[in-house]
Amino acid sequence: MTAYEGELENSKYKLLGFENNKNLAVIMIIATGKVIKIKLSEVLNSEIMENLNKMEVKNIYKKFYSQGGALTAYDLNDRHESSWMIYIILNLLLFTFYIFTSIAATKPIYLESLGIIITPGTFLYPLTFLIVDLLNENFGLRLARKAIFFAFASNAMIIILLYGSTFLPGLPGWKLDTPYNDVIIHVSSVLVASSVSFLVSENINSYLLCKIKELTNSRFLFLRIFLSTLFAVIIDSFVFCYIAFYGSMQNNDILNMIYVQIAIKVCFAFFNILPAYGARSLFKRYMTDSQTK
Structure with missing residues (x-):
């Protein structure tokens, strides 16, 4: 060459x-x-x-x-296997939290004492940003994006299968046939909204995290975790709420839900910083232990 x-x-x-x-x-x-x-x-x-x-x-x-402290071929293979196990676990956690929060989002709840409307998934969905951040930190942008698309594709398959089940003939006399179809159609519409918002916001989160990491020379983990999550949750809340509830709720109620979701998710963005440091430390310790065995 x-x-x-x-x-x-x-x-x-x-x-x-x-x-x-x-x-x-x-x-x-x-x-x-x-x-x-x-x-x-x-x-x-x-x-x-x-x-x-x-x-x-x-x-x-x-x-x-040539530094003298490089791993042997055996150690590299062992590390490779351990790394992939962590990658698979993070993928499963991402898929679990994402699917649960998407389905739970079909039910808006009203907290009368606070006078706010939210969905149950609001409190757990920010964990998906933390998982994607950990994937970015330990495996890079390319593999983090693969995890995002894997979760997105899985969600899309669930939507297709659930929606297809509504066209199957129900048992004669089964009283839950019509309610089942109504619920599944509503769930499917919310899953579509969550899929779009997830794909957009998580990719933005990943991109910003990597860019901030480059600009800070891999320093200030807390800064890139918070800033990338902050912008992502704002975009996610607007995209999801308008796609999922436009036409079925008044615009003022949708905006109030968006503002509340952003406030809650931003709080979680602060709390995500400590788990991010802890997870990074555990990851390094696990990899070191696996190399010495």
Whole structure:
């Protein structure tokens, strides 16, 4: 491969060199010209590797394994398996919280003491942002997006199957046939709304998290967790509420529901910071333990 061909493969980043004493890679963001310094181990687990040319990737691996503290082939395989187990668990949690909150959102509830209208899923849905943030932090933007699309596709399949069941002939004399169809049609419409809002807001959340991480050189985890979640919940609340309840509720009630959801989700954005730090610490500890066994 010629040097010219290698340059053509760079799309976002360019390797400028290394800082030996700190085991850092010096990377330039091509779009802005900004130079950042990142640990080699973090570079290997980030999207940066996907946007370097072959020669730069080879140099990074060569530098990493020449440090003397690199893992053996056996350890790398063991780590790979452990990483995927965590990835699967996070995917299952994302799917569980997402489906539950989507179905629970079909029932608006009125808290008379506070005079507000919300849905039961409002309190658990922010956890999906935390899970996506953890996927971003530990597996990168590409795998985080795969998890988002997996949850979205699963939800879409549930919508199709539930809606299709309403066309099946009911048992003669079964009194719940009509109520069942009415509920499923309502649930399906809410699931459509949740699917659109989920796909839009979670991708925005992932994108912002990665961009803030780049701008801060992987520092200030609390800042990128909060800011990415903040913008995502605002967009999610508006998209979901208007698609799900437009026409069945008055516009003022929908707006009040949106404002309440945003307020509650922003509070959760603050609380998500501590679990994010804890999860990152547990992840690193688990990976370290699995490598030493």
